[in-house]
Amino acid sequence: MDQTRLNLWKQVFDTDDNSISKALSHLTWDFAVFSCVVEMVRSAPDEGRGKRLNGTVMELLVSGFWTNTMQGIRRLADRGPIAGPYGVCSLAGLIIDAKAVRHQLTRQVFVEQIAGLEYDYDAVEQRYWSYIRSQPAGEAILVPRELDSDPSRMRHELFDWLSGVDAGMRSPNDVIREAVFDSLEARLAQLNGVVDHAHVEIAHAATEFSRNGRRLQKWDLSDAKDAIRNLAQVAQLAGEWFCYSTIGTVLPHPQFDQFAYLDQPLFAGDPAILREIWGGLEHEISDWHDIDPRTL
Structure with missing residues (x-):
């Protein structure tokens, strides 16, 4: 868009x-x-x-x-x-x-262009855990904001309601x-x-x-x-x-x-x-x- x-x-x-x-x-x-x-x-x-x-x-x-x-x-x-x-x-x-x-x-525009978030929040979460495991044990960890998968996940859930599409049937081309x-x-x-x-x-x-x-x-x-x-x-x-x-x-x-x-x-x-x-x-x-x- x-x-x-x-x-x-x-x-x-x-x-x-x-x-x-x-x-x-x-x-x-x-x-x-x-x-x-x-x-x-x-x-x-x-x-x-x-x-x-x-x-x-x-x-x-x-x-x-x-x-x-x-x-x-x-x-x-x-x-x-x-x-x-x-x-x-x-x-x-x-x-x-x-x-x-x-x-x-579309759903993809809603998540990526409007909100500036990564479409695939599972990939973000995987990078989050990779980052956590790479940090020294016993020390406080400052997690970069871009590794937080919740904003993308919540944006998808919102679009589920706006589009009337079940989560299991999502498509990047869904519309409101x-x-x-x-x-x-x-x-x-x-x-x-x-x-x-x-x-x-x-x-x-x-x-x-x-x-x-x-x-x-x-x-x-x-x-x-x-x-x-x-x-x-x-x-x-x-x-x-x-x-x-x-x-x-x-x-x-x-x-x-x-x-x-x-x-x-x-x-x-x-x-x-x-x-x-x-x-x-x-x-x-x-x-x-x-x-x-x-x-x-």
Whole structure:
């Protein structure tokens, strides 16, 4: 199989600046942060006239989170091509591209080209024991990684399930069952409602006719978590199968105190400074409509 294509799969999944794994980490990080913001709002003082929080800032936080989350899900579920001048780092696109070459994606390619392992794990194990027997007795032995037969054996066992072939009937030319790809696509299809909503409400200024029937009537934080979990689980499988990689712990562990300064006011200065900034913008923007067509 063309190694260039396999390299592209790994790039789209892991190494590109817009890769699937990076996009998932951004989504889960933002979800965790916003979950904490929701708790901050819930715990804010309420003297019967509403929460003592600045509505302007809170609205920016809320709209920013929902816009970024829905757009992020839409990007990962994009069914566009991963190659060419309009290629995208999309989980759906990766699965579609792998399905298109299913008959080339053989057991041998799965073990040797994608995972970089030796096909015959029995031969690896024989070299392991030859190496062990060649070492001085009574001394600690450091075994080279290439003499570990387990990764190749486990890769074959995984392909047994993917191909539906019994271990005793294995062939280098075995291929993945089409139903496996259908199952992955069916899981992503559960996000079609979010994708459609993002199309008409965020990515595009859809007309009323175009928006009809394509907007979500309800989508809350638990729905967002379910959607991101769905993407993460599909990405874990696609990464392991087609890229010999995984998403790992998709929520990054903070290397800093993510709750620093929350015990302090967001702004402790004179509000007059902010009013001056706002007033200046309001005055400037109020003239934007005054345009002489001869200046076009």
